[in-house]
Amino acid sequence: PVEQFSEKAYQDLLWHTLLRGHDSFFLWCLHEELEKEVALVHEVYAKSMPYTEYIQKGIPIDQYVPGAPGPVISGLRLGNKALIKRTDFNQSPERLTIAVSETESIEIPADFDTGILPVSITATEPSWIESSFPIGFYEFPKDDSTLIDMAKAGINLVRCNNENDLDRVQALDMKGWMAMSVQEGLTNNLMQRASDHWNHPALAVWEGPDEIIWTFTAYSFLKERAGFTREDWNNQKTIAVQYAESVGPDLLARMQESINWLKRNDPHQRPFWINEAADSDAFYARGYVDSIDIVGCDYYAVRSTGTDLTSIGRLTERWDAIGKGRPVWMVLQGFSWHALRDDRQRQYPSFSQSRFMAYDAIVHGAQGLLYWGTETIDDPMFRQSLYAITSELAAIEHYLKKTNRSSVRARIIPDLFEPESIGIKAILGSHETDSLLILVNKDTHRHLGVEIQGLEALNGQRLHLLYGQEMQIPDQGSFITRMQANEVKIFATDPSLAKGTREGRSFTDKTE
Template identity: 30%
Template sequence: MGPMEFLRTRHSESRAPLTQLAAIALLAIFPCFAANDVSIAADGMLIVNGDRTFVLGLYENPKDDAILDEATKAGINLIQSTPDTEQLDRLHNRGVYAWINVGSSIDLSADTDTRKASLKKLADDFAAHPSLLVWEVPDEALWNVWYGAELWRNRDEPKQQEELIAALEDKAKAEKLRAMRVDVRKHRAMAEYKQAEDIADAIWRELGKEPPNPELNTSNAPERAATMAAGMLDGYTHLKSICPTHPVWMNHAPRNSVAQRAAFNKAADAVGCDIYPVPPHIGGHSDLADRGLTSVGAFTRLMQDAAPGKPVWMVLQAFSWAELAEKKNDPDLDQQRHPTYHETRFMAYDAIVNGARAILYWGSAYTDRSKPFWGELLKVVRELADLQPVLSAPDADVELQISLDETWGSLDQGIRVLPKETNDGTWLIVVNEWHDPLRYTIAGLNPARGATYTDTITGASVAADNGTITLSIPSYGVQVLRPSK
């Protein structure tokens, strides 16, 4: 039994389900009774029933019991659930926790009374369930403010207008409208969105129609986002007033400015970002200059910048882009593969060493489980679950000095080290973000907290000399170094 399985067993044995009568009595006293004691430590780690807990989450609640059992036995401890008691019971029976997405009800900028009532009903119906741990707000809410306008103004609207123009019998008018479409593209190419949208709206009127989506504009997206952010903050405040017992978390797309994300992040206790960069330079999920594996760490840092003092939960890749493609005969699909085992492992640890307090996986519902990827993903989850006492431990209060041997590379990225303080000593999680192997030295270690360090995977050991160790690490490599005295 791994440490995470032990924790799950202990928790499930200590949480006897409330009787319906007892739950009703408690709800009469408290605005929101919770079966679990959930809080967030000062360092951002989730505390569940007194235990520091590193979340290993899955967006899929598999319908197949065998697949669900595979995931939970590997160490997944938090799974997305619909607001359904039967589904929550199913997870609770396996000793795992759940989160529920509250949907658009969290945005009180419109239909306020109805949405407040919806939030209250969710809290009344599910807050006391022993499986429920966290509420989630709508996924990628900020990005969708922009993306909806982008899909309309840059994809659907041009197609619809061009089809209508092509059907015109008045060829002179058709030529005029085609010229206007050219002007729309020119203005968009210069980020002159208001001018482009005004011309596009004029085209609709020339066609004898009113613009179908007059408010769905790129030019007004900042204002629409600000309205939603304020509405979600009001909804968050209301939800916490009726249900202060459950944290609220918000996931972003890997887009938008730090300032915009910061405005939205006020409406959450934990924030996250999904990033799916495999294969590098093909998927195109990252819009940073860094589009490869290390964009995971980059977005982890950006999320911390947008939510100082709040925990960051990173959502990582559990699918291949080919599995999401609409055109299955696309010749490029064979390049849009699953992450390899080493890439999956690297991305998880890159998030962790850059400050993530949880790892969740999205896309497994689309994954062909007959392929090796699913088993390799669960292997990484199992490794992380077995390290639960380390990952959930406080970061060590130690100032380490990291140096690299000279090499031929420019080294705009390099080694990142996360020291974790446990009863066994100071563990070191080391990640090489450079695309070539490196030899590195860590100085400043406390000999009393580790005289020898051993890689948990390879078994290779190195003795500390006056608080200094030197090791080699492969490109995009990970080393979890266990201390011994």
């Protein structure tokens, strides 16, 4: 026989139902049970009468019901107060804080049952993402030695799949992100996965489905699945447009519902990030942007068939525009295309190329960098070259936060026969009393006269070229330097910032 509810558990259920927006109860029972059943329901109604205004006008607080025994919270909010019901299912109760918006929360005492509680403005310190510059790897190694090497190299964010992964990164003072299949809608699996992990201190960010807009607009496999090509989509052929219209709106609605639920219920209000393909459709991407916190794309510019390094900066600005100013995380190349495609020859990015792509993203506004494909690396020196870059970035991460940096002007003084230029991109970062200047030559030719202007605050101070010998002292707000093709220069008032590992900085693919 099925074990029956206790009277208290039954009445608790009625309270939770009432405080989740139900307007009435419909009772069915056997005739001989009627007297008892009506009495139990009537007691709940009677005790709810003092809260009539909340029940009639209150807005339900969307709180997740866990799949396993744990605290269950229901409530109706009215203004800056809420009618709350708490049930702990025989667990040792603890004080709880539930988020009711991105800036508001409710503190629920351990011994609380039912009553009115205030809604408070959440006093929060900056999150890890707000106070750090994410340097990430998609790769999660099975062996601890590789993970330790990653941590030593300044990598601070790794893709995790379960609690054990989060435990391992926490032990190394790293953070993790977790992918959520929000495109499938608000499923039980999604809610359970979220609730199983959202209290883990190493979890920093949620991730949505990778390149999701690409999958129903310009994905190469759509030729087999839907009968049109990427070129058909680019030319806006009817078959491609109609297919996207048949998939996109419902998909976006499912994503928005799931993301909004997750952001309401995650007690730590973590940000949500979606990575897209470089040219994912701007119109459809805008369909979910208002539900998320971080945008970005992946692009792998070094190929044996041709290289276009400066696309990284342009794409950073593209996703800044699509994201309406939200932080942009760029996913960069951690592999050679030969590991993925039989028709490609080996061509790993050199250290200089990888360094250029990283700083090209940064000077165009990227607020996080991640590397994809590193699990396919078959040349350990290429991995070491990536570690040289990540350790270099980690040493200056405080200067890379958007709130700590500003643009400065870089003016090219051309030679007689100097070709047309894209130019030099420059930003100035500050942290406490020190400054850091990043210069990126976006041209494939040298400039022997580059004037950096707007440095009046640094007049008379020594600017040391990190990982080099040059030293400049701004005078009347400027100085002149020289830059080789696609060169990156970083000047700092603090020369000790050159803490990146030296091994790997000379890496060039042996096939070049």
